[in-house]
Amino acid sequence: MGEFELIRRFFASAACATGGEGIALGIGDDCALLQLPPFDQLAVSTDSLVAGVHFPLDADPYLLGQRALAVSVSDLAAMGAAPVAFTLALTLPEARADWLEAFANGLCAMARGCGIGLVGGDTTRGPLSLTLTVFGRVPAGQALTRAGARPGDLLCVGGSLGDGAGALPLVLGERQDNSAQAQYLLQRYWAPQPQLDLGQALRGLATAALDISDGLLADCGHIARASKVALLVDAARVPLSAALEGLFSREFALNCALAGGDDYRLAFTLPADALASIQADWPEVAVIGRVEAGQGVHLLDASGAELQPPALGYQHFGSQGD
CATH class of the missing domain: 3.30.1330.10 (PurM-like, N-terminal domain)
Known part of the structure; x- marks a missing residue:
């Protein structure tokens, strides 16, 4: 041919x-x-x-x-x-x-x-x-970018995280499982749904945004650098699907959400007074932290103490954390 x-x-x-x-x-x-x-x-x-x-x-x-x-x-x-x-x-x-x-x-x-x-x-x-x-x-002038997050903004994500990374052992044949939970993760991996409607609704409201492809913490680092702010992520508020938590330990599931990548959900910063209007149409949108003056991404436990994050996501060249 x-x-x-x-x-x-x-x-x-x-x-x-x-x-x-x-x-x-x-x-x-x-x-x-x-x-x-x-x-x-x-x-x-x-x-x-x-x-x-x-x-x-x-x-x-x-x-x-x-x-x-x-x-x-x-x-x-x-x-x-x-x-x-x-x-x-x-x-x-x-x-x-x-x-x-x-x-x-x-x-x-x-x-x-x-x-x-x-x-x-x-x-x-x-x-x-x-x-x-x-x-x-x-x-013109309404595109969402990674620059623009401001101290006082909320840090939000467009839904549960970690499903794509959780599916990887199934995709690679490292784990065999025909349960409904496994099928859900595989569907999230092979047919992620771009959040087009949410992205368009955030025009004029979100101060910064990107899609999560390389892991929540790594990708939030792009917003922190472009906006010259610090992003504080509350580990306990990161949303996980029932399927992911049903198949794996809480620790593994959370690490998938924080650093696994392949989610293709939106992460964005938003003034607090805009949250209700977004959640009215997208109830799956979750607040996972906040923006403060400073730099970098900081992972916090329920008491507000800083946690050591897992590896910050996939990179094609160089070692993790470069």
Whole structure:
């Protein structure tokens, strides 16, 4: 199967490549054309996923297609952007029709759920890897960023944490479990749901935001540095799912939430008087700490004493804590 036949058969004709709001021209020309409303800004993010690093070599292609797009779209949610389009650069060791069909179906299922269209990309031969670039739109001046948190703000997260990291032993085959709790964790890992609506609702309210991909403490460190403040995290208030606590010890579950990564929930800072309006529509939003003058991220116990945190999250280069 040649490159162009592969593109036509599995991607150009896919349901997620039929255009949509903001897409003036999709797959089939040298470039796609995106049409933004007046006074909107374009939000752009790129993620690369490599077999053996970000996902197992034998990963189910349907689940991989879902996950690859979800983790990329989550960056748009973190900026308060509405999704418009995405591109896919796919490197394959071989062109297997069954693998490509399942992957494209998973990709399109997540694209439909997120309201985003495939507008182009590239294919080449080599070790399996995926590079996705997502495009979103946000009213000028209203994008959420990591800078802007202020002393007195609340530190919040968009729901329970740790499920993605808790699923990893199941994904890697280190633990066998067919319980409903295990299935819940696997669903959270393979099909995380970008918090797009929450991100857009936080425009004009949140003072800083990001999505949790590398672990709560590590990612909160980005807000602390960009905003030049200290973030105080109350360990007892970090929300954990019943499934995670049902399968693992409280200590392991909490470490997954604090440092495991792969959550793709939003973490954000918010003035206290804005909390009620957000929780009215998103009751799963939890306050886990506060912003103070200072620097860094500090993990506290119920008495307010500082705890030694677990490793601060995944890094591709360098040792933990660099």
